Amino acid sequence: MAHTYDDPVKALSREKLRDWIRQRLAMKRPRDLRVLCFPGAEQEGQEALEVKEVYDPLGIPRKNIVGLEQDRQKAERLRTANLGIEVVNASDIDYFSQCGRKFDIISLDYTGQRGRETIDAIALIASRQRFTSWSILCTNHYAKQEPKTRQQFLESLALLNTPLDARTIAEISSTDNPRFAYIMHRMETLKDSHVPLAEARDLFTHEVIRVLSYGEEASDKVAGERNDFLFWYPGAQEQRKTLREICKSDVIAVDLEHAWHLDHFRRYVAPYFGRSPEEPQSHLLMDVLRMAFIHSYMAQSIARYGYQSNSGAKMEMDIFEVKTLDRLFDRIRHMLHCVETPEGKIHTIDTKTDPRKLQNGINAMADEIRKWSHVYWLGTLPKREYLGSSYHPQRGHSESTHDA
Numbered sequence: 527m528a529h530t531y532d533d534p535v536k537a538l539s540r541e542k543l544r545d546w547i548r549q550r551l552a553m554k555r556p557r558d559l560r561v562l563c564f565p566g567a568e569q570e571g572q573e574a575l576e577v578k579e580v581y582d583p584l585g586i587p588r589k590n591i592v593g594l595e596q597d598r599q600k601a602e603r604l605r606t607a608n609l610g611i612e613v614v615n616a617s618d619i620d621y622f623s624q625c626g627r628k629f630d631i632i633s634l635d636y637t638g639q640r641g642r643e644t645i646d647a648i649a650l651i652a653s654r655q656r657f658t659s660w661s662i663l664c665t666n667h668y669a670k671q672e673p674k675t676r677q678q679f680l681e682s683l684a685l686l687n688t689p690l691d692a693r694t695i696a697e698i699s700s701t702d703n704p705r706f707a708y709i710m711h712r713m714e715t716l717k718d719s720h721v722p723l724a725e726a727r728d729l730f731t732h733e734v735i736r737v738l739s740y741g742e743e744a745s746d747k748v749a750g751e752r753n754d755f756l757f758w759y760p761g762a763q764e765q766r767k768t769l770r771e772i773c774k775s776d777v778i779a780v781d782l783e784h785a786w787h788l789d790h791f792r793r794y795v796a797p798y799f800g801r802s803p804e805e806p807q808s809h810l811l812m813d814v815l816r817m818a819f820i821h822s823y824m825a826q827s828i829a830r831y832g833y834q835s836n837s838g839a840k841m842e843m844d845i846f847e848v849k850t851l852d853r854l855f856d857r858i859r860h861m862l863h864c865v866e867t868p869e870g871k872i873h874t875i876d877t878k879t880d881p882r883k884l885q886n887g888i889n890a891m892a893d894e895i896r897k898w899s900h901v902y903w904l905g906t907l908p909k910r911e912y913l914g915s916s917y918h919p920q921r922g923h924s925e926s927t928h929d930a
């Protein structure tokens with residue numbers, strides 16, 4: 527039977543996305559919303575069901591929608607259907623590498639499984655700042671039968687995303703470069719651990735949250751994250767030395783440039799607020815400013831669904847409400863200056879600034895970050911809601927081995 531996305535349980539998943547957008551982006555006018563999605567064009571006459579079932583009922587104009595399709599024939603089918611959307615024949619990674627637009631909704635309804643491509647696409651969205659300050663991200667993946675290499679990738683990523691205790695979080699955020707410290711910590715403590723595949727798939731939601739939170743730094747990842755071998759390299763000390771050497775080399779100079787070193791700023795800013803640089807409050811202060819400067823995207827609320835499609839594929843869909851600190855940061859940005867020095871960029875505070883005003887501005891951002899860290903650090907992901915199945919196996923057939 528020909529493959530089709532005209533599928534009752536898939537329609538229900540679109541309904542969930544539609545309702546989530548309606549609730550979460552209620553303060554924005556539909557005519558102002560910009561959308562990027564994979565509309566799909568599996569069959570003639572069934573083009574862009576996502577556009578018809580999600581964005582049309584919300585009143586989002588078709589001209590605001592970019593429909594990405596990497597397959598040339600399907601892209602052509604979408605164009606011929608003359609839907610009024612902008613059809614782009616490209617992969618998401620190619621598109622996000624080049625395009626300079628921002629979107630309120632990005633829906634990546636993949637046919638395949640979770641893996642590096644999704645992370646790379648999301649890293650590009652974050653580092654190139656493709657979201658507006660309040661947006662929705664939706665991902666959908668086939669959640670079974672990954673090839674072995676993909677399974678290993680998911681399992682190694684999962685090590686970066688198992689929950690941390692409060693003391694370790696505090697220790698990491700007190701270091702000069704928390705991101706580096708975080709990777710080092712995970713590599714040292716978890717190198718012999720193993721996360722079962724089902725859990726690793728589930729923790730992918732955390733990986734998305736983590737990568738989004740890197741904001742502009744997201745695609746210049748520390749070497750240890752990119753090179754899986756470092757996770758399994760025998761001997762933590764040797765590993766540490768290797769990573770240090772790699773980070774010093776010219777090859778990833780960009781990483782060093784982008785990795786935030788906080789000591790200097792902490793020593794400078796903390797006394798300004800009458801604090802010692804070692805106090806936990808000073809570390810919090812730095813976290814807030816760092817996330818504002820790198821334009822972190824914070825996934826503050828999440829919904830997760832699962833269903834079995836008409837082809838028998840087990841699909842898992844995540845929806846994220848993503849915010850930045852931009853609006854709050856704009857209120858205090860003029861109080862902070864960035865000065866170039868021989869050691870790199872250093873931030874200073876305008877001498878005319880009232881410390882109370884700056885503190886209030888930082889507190890407001892800290893409140894936003896708390897909502898995000900509740901989701902992220904405390905690992906409180908919502909349970910995946912099962913939407914049902916539209917699979918009707920033919921006699922003698924078990925579940926399909928095909929992608930969605």
Ligand SMILES: C[S@@+](CC[C@H](N)C(=O)[O-])C[C@H]1O[C@@H](n2cnc3c(N)ncnc32)[C@H](O)[C@@H]1O
Nearest residue numbers: 531564565566575576595596597617618635636
């Ligand atoms: C699951 S279908 C989309 C279904 C559609 N969203 C719906 O609700 O009916 C995914 C479509 O996107 C295309 N696609 C998959 N991965 C892609 C990628 N990384 N970049 C661009 N297009 C992609 C596939 O060729 C396919 O036509």
